[in-house]
């Protein structure tokens with residue numbers, strides 16, 4: 358039963374609660390005293406864990422907590438899972454390594470990705486294919502799933518629904534159409550949430566899984582918002598498409614990227630019977646960069662979708678545009694510290710966890726959600742949910758594979774800056790064309806003549822090669838990898854060549 | 865180059881659905897606004913414009929806004945306050 362049906366009852370409850378809250382006997386140095394009997398009197402419902410947001414982070418946290426026997430409430434502002442989450446997604450094979458419950462998962466929109474394709478286009482207005490790499494998984498990957506496939510693409514509305522249902526089956530209560538607008542506090546700790554309309558729910562631990570614009574982070578005073586250089590404003594277009602055509606034309610090359618001068622890495626994701634094209638590349642949709650270049654991300658995406666190879670592919674699969682998506686994603690080069698407070702832990706995008714290359718964030722949300730639920734369980738068991746106690750969540754996160762994705766983060770971000778930079782991207786594309794054609798592919802001239810060009814090609818492209826070395830060498834060093842001294846020295850010199858040629862287009 | 869037609873024109877507005885919010889969820893503090901225009905550049909739905917030296921939010925933003933929050937992040941003067949519309953209202957993505 359929830360309180361607040363009648364104004365008089367509400368006033369009485371408020372008075373009783375004020376009396377209860379005002380009494381210091383309930384707290385001992387920020388420690389939680391179970392309040393079930395008080396909840397019984399006041400009608401304020403008590404839980405062990407309240408999760409704000411039913412995205413992958415929130416539902417995985419709720420599932421883990423419910424399976425551990427805790428009483429869990431999930432509050433989600435939308436009417437159904439993923440109603441507010443744009444863009445569809447590719448789930449990396451890491452998720453099959455780490456979450457046994459998705460083994461064998463089959464969803465109608467799924468398409469397996471045993472190939473990845475990167476297209477490098479000529480500059481606008483032509484935007485024609487100049488170079489293309491298609492690759493299968495590498496045999497050197499450290500776990501079996503990664504040697505078999507890259508990702509599985511699927512629609513969020515199906516995957517988020519699957520996770521929310523799983524949490525519910527495990528015993529969590531999931532309420533939709535419920536916007537959290539406030540946090541309840543007990544002395545030093547957060548002790549519950551308030552919904553718009555006044556309903557209040559209490560729990561010793563709140564897990565903020567409310568995404569990139571996290572209100573829980575804000576209400577807890579952890580941060581107001583991410584900085585403009587930490588957020589990308591990503592747009593995508595959803596197209597319905599023919600399943601048979603997709604099977605023939607793209608098969609299992611479910612993830613394709615389009616690079617080119619002025620086209621910093623649009624992605625094309627193919628599902629069972631639809632296609633998403635998103636962009637305009639991670640760097641070009643970085644909000645601080647948009648402010649500098651004055652190039653509107655939505656317009657840039659819609660212009661680059663017109664690239665002839667993209668249009669040919671869309672026609673080949675009978676694609677018809679169906680929906681326009683926009684959503685922000687945190688894109689940070691290092692992990693944040695501000696992810697917990699007394700009674701509160703932030704997970705997924707609310708904690709800024711998407712990795713610093715492609716801003717992949719679903720596996721990160723799931724991983725952190727599970728960690729937060731495990732810490733909640735321990736802390737509640739120890740009867741201590743203070744900030745000091747929950748700080749172990751940050752420690753666990755720092756020891757986890759989620760943190761390892763941030764090693765070399767600054768360099769990873771610079772890699773995309775190079776790929777998104779019109780001059781550097783053009784030079785790199787032409788270098789790859791020259792090397793491939795002259796060394797392997799051409800029957801146009803005698804082989805000995807073309808192969809001999811490799812050296813001049815490399816010499817001419819020394820600046821761009823040094824730029825790449827300036828990114829990769831520090832990354833390898835940061836990862837603790839062994840490097841021959843000559844290469845390390847070259848990398849140090851490469852760093853002098855700067856990231857992206859310092860050039861930014863103006864329109 | 866192929867003379868064939870484009871694979872469907874993308875009309876952002878025709879391709880998005882919004883259940884209008886019953887209250888405001890974006891607020892502008894005109895005192896703080898310096899007229900830099902960053903909100904207008906980043907907004908995917910063109911809902912901000914500069915009039916004189918100040919940003920102005922479209923009167924019908926509740927019918928078009930995608931709740932992306934890009935304007936809120938872009939504004940370094942903290943002139944824009946952004947929250948979410950009431951539960952169950954606002955943008956609807958069916959194929960995300």
Ligand SMILES: Cc1cc2nc3c(=O)[nH]c(=O)nc-3n(C[C@H](O)[C@H](O)[C@H](O)COP(=O)(O)OP(=O)(O)OC[C@H]3O[C@@H](n4cnc5c(N)ncnc54)[C@H](O)[C@@H]3O)c2cc1C
Pocket residue numbers: 409410411412413414415432433434435439441442443444445446447448449535536537538566567568569572591592593635682683684685686704705706707711716717718719720722948
């Ligand atoms: C276009 C695009 C493409 C992407 N592609 C990929 C990809 O291919 N692979 C990948 O791994 N990641 C991808 N990402 C990133 C990924 O979407 C996020 O990292 C991921 O959704 C984070 O999950 P989360 O659970 O932390 O947050 P979210 O999925 O954002 O979930 C947060 C939930 O909280 C709810 N909520 C927010 N505020 C409140 C409130 N006050 N009260 C109640 N509920 C609230 C929201 O409605 C939402 O359901 C992509 C992102 C975009 C925008």
Ligand code: SF4
Pocket residue numbers: 892896897898899900901902903904918919938939940941942943944
């Ligand atoms: S970004 Fe902020 S300061 Fe700049 S015009 Fe918009 S509201 Fe004004």
Ligand code: SF4
Pocket residue numbers: 890906907908909910911912925928929930931932933934935936
């Ligand atoms: S939230 Fe997004 S769509 Fe809405 S006004 Fe701001 S930038 Fe535009």
